Amino acid sequence: MSDTTDQTPTPVQDTEDGQGALARALAEAAELRAELEETNRGVVALYAELDAQAEQLRRATELKSRFLAYMSHEFRTPINSIRSISRLLAEHTDGTLTPEQARQVGFIQSSSAEFADMVDDLLDLAKVEAGRVEISPAWFELVDLFQALRGMFKPVLDNPEVILVFEEPEGLPRLYTDDHKLSQILRNFISNALKFTARGEVRVSVRREGDEAVVFSVADTGIGIAPEFHSAVFDDYSQVNSPVQKRLRGTGLGLSLSKHLAILLGGSVSLQSALGEGSVFSVRLPLRTDSPEA
The missing domain is CATH 3.30.565.10 (Histidine kinase-like ATPase, C-terminal domain)
Incomplete structure (x- = not known):
């Protein structure tokens, strides 16, 4: 008659297995928590970088708008002077012009008018970008x-x-x-x-x-x-x-x-x-x- 070994887990073995599984679970949880904390730190750093870039972009846009507005205003005086002088010449205020002179004065007038339109567009665009355009319906x-x-x-x-x-x-x-x-x-x-x-x-x-x-x-x-x-x-x-x-x-x-x-x-x-x-x-x-x- 052969001997048989009883392989039924004892209470001590159950306790040891449970403790091992718990330890592994706790280790995995700790590892996941560390990864999550590292990810959170990365997200916080990314948001901080994005905020800094957004602030730089805002300041750059504001500076560009100020520059466009300033230059547009500065351009107006010489443009208006050119247009006034060319108008006086075209009206023969200081004497009659030759056909060629009249043609050249006409070219000056059209060019200065186009330049004035460009300056107006620049100024208006600067106002729009700065949020300073008011709507009056x-x-x-x-x-x-x-x-x-x-x-x-x-x-x-x-x-x-x-x-x-x-x-x-x-x-x-x-x-x-x-x-x-x-x-x-x-x-x-x-x-x-x-x-x-x-x-x-x-x-x-x-x-x-x-x-x-x-x-x-x-x-x-x-x-x-x-x-x-x-x-x-x-x-x-x-x-x-x-x-x-x-x-x-x-x-x-x-x-x-x-x-x-x-x-x-x-x-x-x-x-x-x-x-x-x-x-x-x-x-x-x-x-x-x-x-x-x-």
Whole structure:
């Protein structure tokens, strides 16, 4: 008769096994706790670094805005002097000019006017980035806005091969928004369209979109913009890389400023264009701004 060994765990063995498992669990917990604390320290350090970078970015943006505002103001005095002197020369205040002299004075006038527009765009962009642009909404008729724009551009239409058309805004309600900011957006769109349209027309129109918004569009028959440039056309200092763009001066601020102003008015800007087929720049705005005075 063979002997058999009883392999049933004794109470002492159960206690030892339990203590070993508990010790392993405690060791794993301690290791996990150490890893978690290390991770937390890393997260805290990362947040501190991000806060420092955000503060540096804020200060850099503030300094840039101050610089742009200061330089814009400083540029105004010499620009106004140049424009005043060239106007006196063009009016023959100090004597008659020869045809060549008159042509050169005209060039000075157009260049100084363009320079003044650039300075205005720089100053406005600096104000927008600094959050110092105030919106003053009021009720107004669209027909009055179009009449004002028509009168504003009539003196500068010097290309007989391009016509500027304003479609009558019939059947549209009054708007409650900042008409000066809206006019500035449309002026930038129209000026840009006239600059890049050698022949044909620039057409300004407005339509209602649903019950809450209107869309203003400026369509031209100009050189158009290739699709790869559409996403960047409203960025600061962005210019389309084309022979015509290189020949014509500009800061690339007008469209960027228009985008910022549209956002301040609760709207958005968009572009439809194809190279060689013209462009349509649009701004969509609510019929009424989100204002307690509306």
